[in-house]
Amino acid sequence: MSTHEHDAPWYEPGAHQVAPGVHRLVQPLLGDRLRAVNVYAIADGDGVCLVDGGWAVDGAIDQLAESLATIGQSLRSVTRVLVTHMHLDHYTLAVALRRSHGTPIVLGEGERASVDALIADERPQHERDLRAWGVVQPPARAGFPPHEGRYEPPDVWLDGPTDVTLADRVLHAIPTPGHTTGHLVFADVAGGMLFSGDHVLPHITPSIGLQNVRSPYPLEEYLASLRLMLDLPDLAVLPAHGPVGHSLHERSRQLLAHHEQRLVECAASVGAGASTAFETAEAMRWTRRGHHLSELDGLAQTLAVGETAAHLEVLARRGELDRAEVDGVVRYTVASVVAATPVL
Numbered sequence: 001m002s003t004h005e006h007d008a009p010w011y012e013p014g015a016h017q018v019a020p021g022v023h024r025l026v027q028p029l030l031g032d033r034l035r036a037v038n039v040y041a042i043a044d045g046d047g048v049c050l051v052d053g054g055w056a057v058d059g060a061i062d063q064l065a066e067s068l069a070t071i072g073q074s075l076r077s078v079t080r081v082l083v084t085h086m087h088l089d090h091y092t093l094a095v096a097l098r099r100s101h102g103t104p105i106v107l108g109e110g111e112r113a114s115v116d117a118l119i120a121d122e123r124p125q126h127e128r129d130l131r132a133w134g135v136v137q138p139p140a141r142a143g144f145p146p147h148e149g150r151y152e153p154p155d156v157w158l159d160g161p162t163d164v165t166l167a168d169r170v171l172h173a174i175p176t177p178g179h180t181t182g183h184l185v186f187a188d189v190a191g192g193m194l195f196s197g198d199h200v201l202p203h204i205t206p207s208i209g210l211q212n213v214r215s216p217y218p219l220e221e222y223l224a225s226l227r228l229m230l231d232l233p234d235l236a237v238l239p240a241h242g243p244v245g246h247s248l249h250e251r252s253r254q255l256l257a258h259h260e261q262r263l264v265e266c267a268a269s270v271g272a273g274a275s276t277a278f279e280t281a282e283a284m285r286w287t288r289r290g291h292h293l294s295e296l297d298g299l300a301q302t303l304a305v306g307e308t309a310a311h312l313e314v315l316a317r318r319g320e321l322d323r324a325e326v327d328g329v330v331r332y333t334v335a336s337v338v339a340a341t342p343v344l
Contacts, residue, residue, distance in 0.1 A: 010243040011036035015067040018244050019191060021168065025067040027054035029089055033300070034204075034241045037089045040195055041068065045167040047077035051186055051195040052084055052240055053094025053105075056150050060093050061100070080104040082164060082171070083154070084197025085183040086111040086118075086211065090240065092150040108175060109159035110182025113213035118151040125214045126306055132330045133309050134276025138302075158184060171195070176229075178222020179206040181215045187232060194235040199225060200251050202242040205258055207303045208310045217317065219310035223259060226252045259311070266311045267320055267334075275331040277309035284308070 013036075016024045021043035026036045040051040048068070054060055065075050081094040081103055097103045107115070117124075130138050164171040164186065172187040176199045186195040198206040209218025229252040237246045262284075269283040281304050282293045293304055312332050316323040321332045 010038075013063060013067070015041070015070045017071075018238065019193060022191075022193070022238075023048075023067075023071050024238070024244060025050075025064065027063060027093070028057055028060055029055055030057055034089075036241070038238070038240050038242075038244075039064070039093075040238060041071065041073065041078075042166060042171075043168060044079045047079045048073050049079050049166055050081045050094075051171075051238075052090045052197065053081045053092070053097060055089040056092035056096040061096055064093065064097075075101050075103075078103050079166075080106060080155075082106045082173070082184075082186055082195075084108075084185065084195070084199070084240065085180040086114050086151075087180065087198070088150070090197065095150055095152050098152075098155075104156065105154040106156040106158060106164070106173075107154035108173075108182030108184040109157045110175065110177055111180060111211075112153075112157060112182070114180065114182075114211045115151055115153060117212040119153070122212065124212045126210055126302055129306065129309070130302075131328050132277075132325070133305050134278035134329050134331075135305060136278075138298075174228070176225035177215060178208060178218055178225045180209070180211045181213070181218070181221075183225075185229075187235060189233055189235070192233070192235055193238050194229075194232070194248050195238050196248075197240050200229065200237050200248060200255065201239045202237060202246045202251060204241070205255060208307045210303055210306055217310075217313055219259065219307075219314050220317070223256065223314075226256050263311050263315060266308060267315055270312070270315075270321060270332050271334050275333065276329060277305050277312055280312060280332075281305045281308040 011026055013026045018024050023041045025039040025041055027039050029037055037054050039054050041048040068074055083091050083094055094105045098105055158173050162173045164173055169188055173184050174187060176183045176185050179198045183199055185197055185199050208222055215221055229248055234247055234249040237248050237251060238244045265284055266280055269280045274280040274283050286296060286304050293301055315321040320335055322335050324331055
């Protein structure tokens with residue numbers, strides 16, 4: 001990766017070259033939790049292909065145009081947008097770009113149900129799950145910000161591993177469910193790079209399964225998707241949030257170890273008396289600063305409780321916990337007979 005990537009904070013706006021023919025365009029986010037989102041512009045003949053579009057917040061389309069102009073490109077010269085997943089900060093600016101310039105959008109097939117639900121303005125999955133998780137009083141602003149009609153279907157749904165051919169390189173689109181059901185990463189094996197979206201992030205762990213229509217076992221899928229990364233060459237990670245250049249293998253192993261440790265902590269919390277996902281999340285610490293659940297904002301609390309539920313489901317599937325649903329609330333207890341732990 002280019003050495004000047006480390007001369008300034010990664011979230012400084014602009015176009016930053018990270019490899020020949022590849023620039024990282026920094027786009028704005030609402031709030032300051034993640035600071036910014038990286039959109040990658042890859043040379044594609046006379047134009048550029050984008051990996052991810054960004055969030056259609058005020059000023060975002062102008063910031064994208066300014067960044068493209070610094071590398072001799074324009075909104076009109078974007079050949080297509082390869083979107084890693086359907087979250088607002090990745091998909092909605094691609095929709096805005098298509099509305100203004102007809103730019104094709106490519107998205108993973110696994111996102112179809114969530115996109116359809118957003119277009120139909122259906123109640124999000126996590127809102128339906130709060131009772132099952134044992135949340136009595138939902139936190140204020142517990143979900144994503146309003147999408148306000150910013151969703152439309154993509155032009156192309158990618159179903160399964162697919163080669164995406166650009167003018168001078170081939171990107172291997174690889175399904176990596178977990179963060180969302182249809183998440184994709186794009187591997188440039190010849191160039192030694194992985195456009196990882198939110199699947200592999202350098203400094204934080206991505207949320208698991210927070211989307212409008214979620215898989216029943218998103219953490220199982222995420223762990224399997226991380227192990228899949230170890231079958232690839234050890235590529236440099238080009239993430240959606242954070243600086244570029246980390247080792248794919250090293251970071252994937254760190255994330256696998258993190259979740260195994262969280263599984264141990266969840267089991268210990270249930271052993272100490274917690275019975276629901278909410279009670280278990282309350283007994284644990286969150287973020288690198290070790291916050292209590294009550295110290296997080298509403299969306300972060302929802303993410304934490306939902307992720308805890310995903311860990312508890314893995315423990316139940318492994319036979320380490322017993323699971324029972326009573327009056328719509330899922331409760332867990334230490335298994336009376338612990339089965340042999342399957343490989344998930």
